[in-house]
Amino acid sequence: MAGERRRRRANGEGTIYQRASDGLWVGMAYVHTTTGVTKRRPVYGHSFDEVREKLDRLKGDSARGIAVPDRALTVAGYLHHWLTQVAESKRATTHRGYESAVRLHIVPVLGTKRLDKLTGADVRRLIAVCRSKCLCCLNGYDKHREAADQCCSAGRCCSRTPSKRQIQFIHAVLRNALSSAEREELVTRNVAKLVQIPAPRYKVGKGLSVAQVKTLLVEAKKTRLYALYVVAATLGLRRGELLGLRWTDLDLDLDRATLTVEQTVQRVGGRLVVDEAKTEASEATIPLPKITRRVLLMHQERQAKERIDAGDVWHDHGLVFPTSVGTPIEPRSLNRHFDGIRTRAGLPGVRLHDFRHTVVTLLLELGTPPHVVRAIARHADLDVTLSIYAHTNLDAMREALDKIDWEAE
Template structure:
């Protein structure tokens, strides 16, 4: 006699149409349990699906169903699927967008009832809505406190085109996973046209402003960092994630292989943005000399700090740019430092990321080709380089035209008569 399955272990049954189905209790995103069915053409296929579903239940991972609310599905996707596929900073951004904007507007819709019209209407209303009121729509407010529109004084803050694009991206990614799990037949977010984003013109420092800034930064304890950011175009997190083992001063190169980012209240070390971001960069001689001086200064700081020199837990050994007590430098603190340097140098205020743009514009002005700049900056495609710096390539394009004149040689003083030309 076959052993009877225990309660909750699931059952497999053959249907009248010849297919099989199985049922088992699974967790919902809200922590409650419900009975879920899976289907297949063979018993083995259904048994595999049942085993996978039961394993998720044993791990406490909620299982999705096509009839669940879209808000619950977002919770499930962000908790069980997205962490395996997204970098921590991207995941943190997606969680915020879902909590503040998507779930309040679309959360109560059934996953299998969500339509292109729902998504299109949401994006249209989101683009023109007051950002302050959107963020407070699903949150309880203290007694007597209302959003700005409710009191008749709208703050006129609207989501940027980039934010709208990111919200659309979250919808597409979540629904694409629902297709993989065979919960829905189509991705309704893909049907809706992606909102366009007008690229902002970058405003890098010119050569004169760059010299003034570096002259002012010469006495700063992180002078080597500012020079490195301008000379190599490293991202802020890439520079702060460098260790001395990543730098070969004798060969004049450095290897970018990690970055550091602030995720909520923690500084997290991770891999760079894309595979092309993992790269080897050549160092100008001036950078090499500055790094040698910085290493000597860091050793003096270590001796002065003594027992107070305590690197943070999980921090790589031998970080190049640390605080005076050996801890990783918070990327946000660089913004404040640069603001003060710009003020003291009497140049317009720029962001740390604008130093990356400054590097690219200076290289272009020196006639360096776009492909080399792409490799230096770690862009994923050369199209990104050309699109980002198209407006600062005027000098390079003019130089190319002059070189073409040189290649063609001097013009004849008089054209030959038609009759004198031979076939």
């Protein structure tokens, strides 16, 4: 054993010693762990040189920013790391959804569980708990109710359980987090993949008839946001895209006339956030129809007068559809504005998003090639475009079925 002795290691190089009990060599060094805390971690070997090599490799990884797995890491601890280090790069609205699923659903059930001990049975227990919990009780919705005897506040749980879509989302968040943990070699496999969640059935909006669109636009023309509804009805922009549209995104020259979608306005975590478009496919340049270009030019003149009237109160953000003082419009405020229009038009069941489905349906009925319609609607998949048309084109189906005539002469 005397031949195994080596020089005293300097500060920061770690400690190497031989255990008297079994003769095993042990190395100790301070390294960065996945919990964000610097801890003293051991390595073991049958010789000084073996331990020194392991120790140098451990310290080298730490110096390069590769965090060492913390064996005491809990699900809650790792999810905090994942939200702050990995999922932070997602869109603000996406990250907010992840954070809510982690905080409200996953951590209360699995938070204290050791990450490397997580099993498929634990994931199934999480899903079972989520399916049975009342969202009103969980989120304290009753605190905001005017009457104290409504819903759960009356002592009778309303059992407003999460929808199939919410359950699927909670499972997807955990699955994505564990996939990241698997890549970081913190777990040997992603146990969330062992649990299958039935996919929910999505309802596709029906879109509007030409007569309905015209009725809505007649009412919208009486408001300062008439141009916004014309853009929605002719190009099918999403709500956030309409509110995030800037004058620099428009080319109103007669020979070019284009609109580029680059950003959206969303409310996330109690504040308005200007974010990038929903998907990469959503960022696109679209030709402007002549009617849309004309209305936007008139809207530009009207906004110039509003800016003058507002004076020092005007806060210019370069937006096409701001408030009367230039600031971004609250997404829910736009919903309320549209609610007034649809009520006056006698179409209480219509949604703002139905304009988007209407554009898809009308273009396909006019014989526009599906791939062109997909490009205009900026759908990520052609199947989405065709599913909207298949759901809405009842007249075409009726015409086809009416050709069947088995009546005896």
